[in-house]
Every structure is written in structure tokens, then in C-alpha cells.
Amino acid sequence: xxxxxxxxxxxxxxxxxxxxxxxxxxxxxxxxxxxxxxxxxxxxxxxxxxxxxxxxxxxxxxxxxxxxxxxxxxxxxxxxxxxxxxxxxxxxxxxxxxxxxxxxxxxxxxxxxxxxxxxxxxxxxxxxxxxxxxxxxxxxxxxxxxxxxxxxxxxxxxxxxxxxxxxxxxxxxxxxxxxxxxxxxxxxxxxxxxxxxxxxxxxxxxxxxxxxxxxxxxxxxxxxxxxxxxxx
Amino acid sequence: xxxxxxxxxxxxxxxxxxxxxxxxxxxxxxxxxxxxxxxxxxxxxxxxxxxxxxxxxxxxxxxxxxxxxxxxxxxxxxxxxxxxxxxxxxxxxxxxxxxxxxxxxxxxxxxxxxxxxxxxxxxxxxxxxxxxxxxxxxxxxxxxxxxxxxxxxxxxxxxxxxxxxxxxxxxxxxxxxxxxxxxxxxxxxxxxxxxxxxxxxxxxxxxxxxxxxxxxxxxxxxxxxxxxxxxxxxxxxxxxxxxxxxxxx
Numbered sequence: 001x002x003x004x005x006x007x008x009x010x011x012x013x014x015x016x017x018x019x020x021x022x023x024x025x026x027x028x029x030x031x032x033x034x035x036x037x038x039x040x041x042x043x044x045x046x047x048x049x050x051x052x053x054x055x056x057x058x059x060x061x062x063x064x065x066x067x068x069x070x071x072x073x074x075x076x077x078x079x080x081x082x083x084x085x086x087x088x089x090x091x092x093x094x095x096x097x098x099x100x101x102x103x104x105x106x107x108x109x110x111x112x113x114x115x116x117x118x119x120x121x122x123x124x125x126x127x128x129x130x131x132x133x134x135x136x137x138x139x140x141x142x143x144x145x146x147x148x149x150x151x152x153x154x155x156x157x158x159x160x161x162x163x164x165x166x167x168x169x170x171x172x173x174x175x176x177x178x179x180x181x182x183x184x185x186x187x188x189x190x191x192x193x194x195x196x197x198x199x200x201x202x203x204x205x206x207x208x209x210x211x212x213x214x215x216x217x218x219x220x221x222x223x224x225x226x227x228x229x230x231x232x
Numbered sequence: 233x234x235x236x237x238x239x240x241x242x243x244x245x246x247x248x249x250x251x252x253x254x255x256x257x258x259x260x261x262x263x264x265x266x267x268x269x270x271x272x273x274x275x276x277x278x279x280x281x282x283x284x285x286x287x288x289x290x291x292x293x294x295x296x297x298x299x300x301x302x303x304x305x306x307x308x309x310x311x312x313x314x315x316x317x318x319x320x321x322x323x324x325x326x327x328x329x330x331x332x333x334x335x336x337x338x339x340x341x342x343x344x345x346x347x348x349x350x351x352x353x354x355x356x357x358x359x360x361x362x363x364x365x366x367x368x369x370x371x372x373x374x375x376x377x378x379x380x381x382x383x384x385x386x387x388x389x390x391x392x393x394x395x396x397x398x399x400x401x402x403x404x405x406x407x408x409x410x411x412x413x414x415x416x417x418x419x420x421x422x423x424x425x426x427x428x429x430x431x432x433x434x435x436x437x438x439x440x441x442x443x444x445x446x447x448x449x450x451x452x453x454x455x456x457x458x459x460x461x462x463x464x465x466x467x468x469x470x471x472x473x474x475x476x477x478x479x480x481x
Contacts, residue, residue: 072410088411089362089395171406172367172396185398189289189370191314 002199006183010203013179016091017159020098021106021152028103028155029148032110054104062168065097069169093170094177098162102155109154109219113147114140150218157211160204180204253279254457257291257299259307259372259444260399261332261418265476266305269469273460281460287399289370295320295449302457305329305446305464307372307400307418312445325448329464331479332442333419334376334434339410340427348384348432355389357414362395364406364415372442373400377416380438404428418442420477443481 002010031050035043053061069076069087079085087093117140125135163181170177172186184200187193258266263285274280284291284301292311295304296318304321306312309328315321338344346357354363366374374396381387397403400417407415408427415428422430448461463469470480 066409066411070409070411167398171364171402172398173362173394174396175392186367186369186396189287189293189367 002203006196006199008175009178009180009183009200012091012175013160016094016098016179017156019092020095020102020159021156023095024099024103024106024155025148025152028106028151029110031103032107032114032151035107036111036114050107051104053101058101058162058164059168061100062097062165065093065100065165065169069093069096087170089170089173089176091170091176094162094166094179097165097169098159101162101165102159105158106151106155109151109215110144110148113144113150113219116147117143146218146221150215153211153215153218157208157215160207160211251279251456252454253282254302254452254454254460255282255284255300256303256305256457256460257284257286257295257301258303258305259288259291260285260401261307261373261421262305262444263401264424265420265473265478268476269464269472270460272468272472273463278459279456281456285401287366287371289367289372290399298451300451301449302452302454303446303448303461305444307332307442307444308375309443309445310375311372312447315447315449320450322448322450322452325458325461327446327461327465328443328481329446330444330473331481332444332477333436333479334373334380334416334439334442335419335422336431336434337404337407337415337417337422337428338413338431339407340429341410342413342429342431344413344431346431348434350384352384352386354381354386354414355393358390358393359413361393361413362406362411363390363393364395364397364403364412365417366400366403367396367398368394371397371399373403373416373418373421376439376442379440380416380434383438384434423477444478 031046035047035050067073069079071077071080071086071088076086076088079087085092087096121143122135122139125139130138161181162179163185166177166179167182167185172178172182178186180200180203184197184204187196187200256266256270266283270281270283288306288308288311291304292306292315295301295315304312304315312321312326316326336346336348344357346352346354365377366372368374368378378387381390395406395412397406400421403415404417404421404425406412408425414431419430419433422428446461446464448457474480
């Protein structure tokens with residue numbers, strides 16, 4: 001049904017989104033933890049900053065990435081000099097753009113699940129002699145895990161759909177940065193490209209639907225697990 | 233019935249009293265020049281045309297989907313043909329307006345020297361860098377670019393290094409910012425940006441002649457659209473286009 005070119009586009013999209021989410025996961029969890037439990041000055045500001053990519057025009061995010069991570073940008077130059085890594089025009093750049101766009105959704109889902117952890121269970125662990133790290137590892141983390149996975153899947157879905165920041169930052173290179181949305185955009189401009197648009201759009205919708213259902217069912221399970229009372 | 237008459241009268245009254253600004257969809261490479269022409273038209277007391285710039289391919293698709301615009305200026309004949317085949321143009325309004333050339337550009341500070349000729353060492357000049365150009369599958373500047381590089385026998389060697397912009401100005405911006413060491417744009421685009429310099433001019437024989445046709449759209453009901461189309465062909469407008477580096481038909 002799909003041509004090998006189209007399979008390539010799907011595979012690239014999955015790779016970009018997967019890497020984006022794996023990279024963001026620990027960062028998002030740390031931020032979610034701070035926002036759920038932390039008490040520090042500037043928490044409101046941090047909260048707003050984390051959510052910024054959700055509301056700022058994606059083309060602004062793409063432009064900022066371009067001037068920071070481009071070959072002439074301060075971060076881009078440093079990455080190149082220190083580690084020999086270039087993200088400009090590379091699929092890694094597409095992953096970076098996706099990661100930033102997915103971060104707010106991931107932090108939101110994780111924060112809810114961390115806030116839902118019954119703190120009496122943590123207190124009980126402490127009275128039984130567990131240290132803070134052991135309490136986190138054996139109580140807090142497992143209880144919030146379904147929410148963490150729900151957030152990751154949601155972020156994955158968001159990152160599959162990322163368009164504006166990506167095309168602004170790493171342009172539209174077949175096999176390198178041309179993910180599903182960019183391929184659909186390019187095919188839209190081809191006379192007779194409608195069939196390809198329809199196929200790729202169908203895949204986009206199917207993948208998103210799958211991810212949303214998975215994320216929602218994980219979130220529900222998480223609620224049952226960590227929720228204080230209904231049989232946890 | 234009475235309602236229809238009243239509606240018609242109100243429309244006629246509005247058209248007479250308050251001419252509506254025409255909507256013009258134009259190739260991205262016309263940004264500065266067409267804006268200047270529209271300004272001149274407005275200074276003559278006409279409503280200022282509303283200009284929307286994008287890749288000709290993107291605009292053609294929008295028109296085919298029923299975009300409520302009055303005029304279309306394309307950067308190649310093919311997209312105009314496409315709309316003609318779909319009966320989206322008003323018969324007898326299509327005119328070839330301008331011509332352009334294709335150039336190889338580099339960032340202004342670049343020291344690259346290259347003569348654009350058959351088999352020229354473009355891949356070596358690029359090194360690991362990218363060649364910025366508009367999408368060669370659909371956008372006119374990219375299509376001409378691929379045609380020229382193919383004719384010169386170097387396309388297959390650089391094909392994998394092309395960074396595709398969604399229109400010619402996106403490609404121009406990549407070179408202007410120094411993200412791509414070389415790029416292919418129209419001569420007028422290179423003229424519009426002080427941050428790039430022309431490395432070489434593509435031989436006119438290496439690609440189809442670059443022509444910009446204009447036409448009024450079939451669904452345009454605004455007489456201002458036709459008036460502005462005629463103004464585009466006037467000596468005054470043509471002098472402006474020439475000032476921005478375009479050739480005249």
C-alpha cells in the first residue's frame with residue numbers, strides 16, 4: 001500500500017519522535033517533580049517557561065533554535081567544537097525541535113501523576129527506615145510511573161505532529177528531516193500528490209489516535225494506582 | 233425575490249461607492265518589487281491591493297482549492313498551465329509579465345570562487361555543507377535549479393546535499409545566515425539581500441526560460457483586480473520591476 005519512500009518517511013518520523021521523547025523524559029520528570037513538590041522562589045516563572053512552547057508560535061521556537069543551534073549560533077558552535085555534533089539540517093535537529101515542543105505536555109501529565117501519589121505511603125516508608133532515595137525509588141517513582149508513561153506517549157504523539165519549528169529550524173530534507181507533516185506539506189504542492197497526501201495523513205491520524213488512546217488508558221490506570229482510597 | 237433584489241442593489245451600491253481592494257497572490261520572489269508597484273498604484277488613489285507571497289506551487293494549490301483571490305502571478309508557466317487546465321483562470325487575461333535569471337550565491341563574507349559551467353566542482357565546493365534551494369519537486373526556483381544542475385551534469389553529485397526551502401526566500405535566508413555555504417536563487421533574490429553575493433550566473437541555455445505570467449482568476453468579481461492587472465503592464469510598473477532586477481517581456 002505504501003511505497004518504500006513513504007515507509008522511509010514513517011520510519012524517520014518514528015525515529016525522530018522516539019529519540020526526542022527518550023531525551024526529554026528525565027528532564028521532564030525532574031521539572032514535573034520540582035513543580036509538584038518543590039517550594040522555591042520563581043516557581044511560577046518556571047511553570048510559565050515550561051509551558052511557553054505550548055503557546056508561543058512554533059515558528060518563533062524554530063527561529064530561536066536556528067539562531068542558538070545553527071552553525072553560527074553560540075550553542076551550535078560549542079556543540080560542534082566540543083563534541084563534533086551538528087544538529088543543523090540533521091534529523092537530530094528535528095528531534096531537538098520535537099523535544100522542545102513536546103516538553104510542556106509531558107511535564108503536565110507527569111506533574112499530575114506525581115501530585116496524585118499518596119504522601120502517606122511515602123511517610124510510611126520513611127518510618128520503616130527507608131532513606132529519601134529509597135523512598136523515591138520504591139514508592140514515589142513506581143506509583144507515578146503510569147502517569148510518566150502516559151506523558152511520554154502524549155509527548156510522542158505531539159512530536160510526530162511537529163511542523164512549524166522543524167521546517168523553520170532544519171528545513172525540509174528528504175530522508176533527513178522530512179518527517180510526516182513536512183512530507184505531507186511537500187506532497188500538497190505536487191500536482192497529483194493528493195493520493196500520497198491521503199495515505200500519509202491516514203497514517204498520521206492512526207498513529208495519533210493510537211497514542212492518545214494508550215496515553216489516556218495509562219493515565220486512568222495511574223489514577224487508580226496512586227489515588228488515595230479506591231483500592232490502591 | 234425582493235430580498236435578492238435588495239441584496240443585489242446593496243452590492244452594486246457598495247461596489248460603486250467603495251471599491252474593494254483586490255487580492256493578489258504572488259510568487260515569493262516578487263516580494264519587494266510587487267509591493268513597490270502596489271504602493272505606486274495606491275498613490276494614484278486606488279485601494280491598495282492585498283498581497284500574499286508564497287511559493288507559486290503553494291498558491292496554485294490554494295487557488296485550485298477555491299481561494300477567493302483576484303490575480304495570480306506565478307514564477308513559472310507550469311503552475312499557470314495547471315490552473316488553466318482546471319479552468320481557474322479567466323480566459324484572455326493571461327500575460328507573460330517578467331523574466332528572471334538563476335544564480336549561484338554564497339554568504340557575503342564567503343571566499344568561494346566557482347565558474348558555473350558543465351561539470352563544475354559544486355560538490356567539492358560544498359564539502360560537508362548543504363546546497364540551499366527551493367523544493368526542486370514543486371517550487372519554480374527549485375525546479376529551474378534542478379533542471380540547470382542536471383543540464384550541467386552535476387545534479388546527481390549534489391542531490392543528497394540539497395536543503396529544500398519551502399520557497400525561494402527560505403533558501404535565500406539559509407545562505408544569508410551562513411547556514412548553507414551555497415544556494416540557488418533567482419538573480420532578483422540575490423539583489424534583494426545584502427547578506428549574500430553572487431558566485432555565478434547559470435547559463436540561460438541550462439534551463440527553460442524563466443517567465444512570470446500573470447492572470448486574473450475565474451472567480452474574481454472585483455473590477456479593481458482587472459484594473460491592477462492592467463497597471464502591472466504599464467510603463468510605470470515595468471520600470472519598477474526593472475529597478476528590482478527583473479527582465480521584461
